[in-house]
Amino acid sequence: MKIAVLKEQAAGERRVAATPETVKKFVALGADVAVEQSAGEAACCSDAAYRDAGANVGSRADVLAGAGIVLAVQGPDPDSLNGIEPGSWLVAGLNPFGERARMDRYAEMGIEALAMEFMPRITRAQSMDILSSQSNLSGYKAVIDAAAEYGRAFPMMMTAAGTVSAARVFIMGVGVAGLQAIATARRLGAQVSATDVRAATKEQIQSLGAKPIFVEDVKGIEGEGTGGYATEMSDEYKKAQAELVSSHIAKQDIVITTALIPGKPAPRLISDAQIATMRPGGIIVDLAVEQGGNVEGAVPGEIVTVHGVKIMGHRNVPSRLAADTSALFARNLFNFLSAFWDKDAGKPVLDTEIGDAVRVTKDGKVVNERLLAAG
């Protein structure tokens, strides 16, 4: 089985889908690995390191020729896949809801596209979950980005010249990214509070030494849907949440929002009027900015100042830590493919539970139930 590793072409994408470490492991499984020239350059993986690990390095056409599995971080432009073999697998973060037309093109080209963000949230798939590995580092980076822009210190400091008070940091959305943001802000010495719609997160917030800020006594408080993801909340809940946030946010120096609902635009959590109540010099980081944004006025790819508060809307935050996020992404893909590797067949053979969840296209058609249900 030949495995091709593509160089990412999307603007600003610095990650790579395989590292010399995972190449070596694929080779040990009996695969031939071909890496596109300079694919890992921006993630600190040189062509020489890939060669040392046992890969061939060549042009895109060279690596695609005869490959049965193609690895990428983001779904490649179909026009850049000339020469891909019909029936070959494309394994990547494909953004199927956001790139629906592209999924149709993959189907027409006879590609079997596997969307890694559709990995089911079951224990045995945890090591294959790109959403978790990438979100974790995004949560960390959001705090570091905020700290770099913030014109004040994070920890309380008692000096001979007087006391500097600790920064107050509020995390909205306590999934994988939010939990890491809480932990990072705490490590830097901030006073941290956090909120979520899923009641189960209250205990997690407390266990990290932060203060939970929760809407109580409102219908639909559970907020938890399938696979541990959030559901969209009732209007009654949204109103109660907005009131609670309004009183809390006015006292915060830094707010980091991470709230997502799968297959839907990100919920709006902070209004312009609420931003106006923060003190000048405050920072808001909107990690959901590319999914529609949690914060009114956030602009993808920009840092804007509104009412004296900086709203940071970096795109593709995982790519800003490309060496580490690539290493984890690459391991996720290796853990996935190796778990199903069939020695006799010399290739992976997926089971139904995981295969049906991640498979988006097959035999010329879009086959994924989640995607088809979304219309």
Ligand code: NAD
């Ligand atoms: P996510 O990225 O989909 O969303 C981020 C957070 O925003 C979630 O905690 C969500 O509840 C919250 N949110 C949504 N709407 C909100 C609103 N209106 N106000 C405030 N918060 C809101 O979530 P995620 O990081 O992918 O994690 C979701 C859960 O899945 C977590 O409990 C996580 O531990 C779990 N998980 C399980 C596995 C596994 O078992 N394999 C893998 C990854 C994550």
